[in-house]
Amino acid sequence: MLSELWDKAAKVTQAAYESKALLSYQASVETVTEAGLTFYIRTLENLGEKQSPTFTKTDQNSLEASVKRNPFLEHDSELFVTNIGPNHKCLLNKYNVLDQHLLLVTQQFELQISVLHQQDFNALHECLSAAPALAFYNGGKTAGASQQHKHIQLIKAPDSINQLVGLNPQLEMLNDEVPRELETLPFKHAALALPAGLFDPNKSEDEAKDAAIQLKHLYDRLRMTLGLDCFTDSEHSEQLPAYNLLLTQKWMLVVPRSSESYAGISLNALAFSGSILVKNKDQAEEVKKAGISKILQSVSL
Numbered sequence: 001m002l003s004e005l006w007d008k009a010a011k012v013t014q015a016a017y018e019s020k021a022l023l024s025y026q027a028s029v030e031t032v033t034e035a036g037l038t039f040y041i042r043t044l045e046n047l048g049e050k051q052s053p054t055f056t057k058t059d060q061n062s063l064e065a066s067v068k069r070n071p072f073l074e075h076d077s078e079l080f081v082t083n084i085g086p087n088h089k090c091l092l093n094k095y096n097v098l099d100q101h102l103l104l105v106t107q108q109f110e111l112q113i114s115v116l117h118q119q120d121f122n123a124l125h126e127c128l129s130a131a132p133a134l135a136f137y138n139g140g141k142t143a144g145a146s147q148q149h150k151h152i153q154l155i156k157a158p159d160s161i162n163q164l165v166g167l168n169p170q171l172e173m174l175n176d177e178v179p180r181e182l183e184t185l186p187f188k189h190a191a192l193a194l195p196a197g198l199f200d201p202n203k204s205e206d207e208a209k210d211a212a213i214q215l216k217h218l219y220d221r222l223r224m225t226l227g228l229d230c231f232t233d234s235e236h237s238e239q240l241p242a243y244n245l246l247l248t249q250k251w252m253l254v255v256p257r258s259s260e261s262y263a264g265i266s267l268n269a270l271a272f273s274g275s276i277l278v279k280n281k282d283q284a285e286e287v288k289k290a291g292i293s294k295i296l297q298s299v300s301l
């Protein structure tokens with residue numbers, strides 16, 4: 001099953017394109033270099049033609065309303081790729097901008113603002129062992145999440161991962177499992193290198209289980225470094241302050257968030273990989289004028 005994940009995703013994608021269950025957005029890409037850092041600005045081209053709930057965000061604050069219109073609990077069957085372990089399923093991202101973009105969703109409703117549990121890391125480890133990919137998590141509305149049902153996202157890496165993750169060269173400089181703030185990255189974060197071989201697809205079942213435990217342990221270590229502790233409020237039993245998690249087979253990065261957007265431009269986890277999505281050319285110019293480093297810094301403190 002492991003090796004088949006992305007092949008299966010490609011087949012489901014083809015069928016979903018044909019049936020129009022998948023509504024991809026076209027975006028032009030511009031590469032911007034700032035102080036030796038590579039960023040990609042993606043400008044949407046066909047936004048005017050489509051009316052997706054993704055770009056017409058409504059009030060997400062009501063949990064009851066969110067559960068009612070939850071697109072992941074009773075998912076569109078044409079977007080279903082496969083189940084992952086006993087607790088998760090993989091769906092195509094219905095409104096993808098980048099190719100080969102999957103959502104790893106919990107079978108039962110769980111809040112996106114709750115901490116990631118061991119079973120989430122078991123499923124994530126399985127997916128990341130299938131092929132190199134960028135995995136990311138928008139922990140809460142302030143971190144860019146619009147859906148409240150727990151979902152980790154995965155984008156398959158192209159042959160050169162730097163084409164997807166502009167900041168990969170800086171993150172690949174990490175060389176141990178000690179949480180660090182890299183001087184080269186312009187935003188608040190903690191990051192570490194993942195142990196070599198952690199995602200070896202030839203691991204036995206027990207070895208894979210141990211690797212997933214190690215992965216969660218390293219996530220907890222990064223969280224603790226940044227003081228991202230679980231707390232409870234009157235409505236929910238357990239939640240975390242807003243943060244983004246990003247990881248490849250080589251490194252893991254956690255960014256604490258102070259705000260969701262800069263001048264009306266939403267920034268999710270992908271922004272901290274070096275990719276900024278804007279709705280039109282005016283926004284692209286605004287981003288370049290302000291400076292991407294400054295923008296990322298302003299939403300991460």
Ligand code: B4P
Pocket residue numbers: 042054055071072076079091092093094095096097098103138144145146147148266268270271275276277
């Ligand atoms: P969330 O964690 O809730 O939020 P998000 O990724 O930031 O996407 P959001 O929905 O807020 O839209 P945004 O304008 O930021 O993820 C929810 C995911 O579920 C989204 O990927 C959404 O497309 C998907 N979804 C919604 N309804 C669905 C359904 N019925 N079935 C299956 N999937 C469903 O971003 C819009 C699009 O641009 C998203 O695809 C996002 O991944 C992509 N994007 C955002 N920033 C990007 C960047 N910097 N570079 C490239 N692509 C980017």
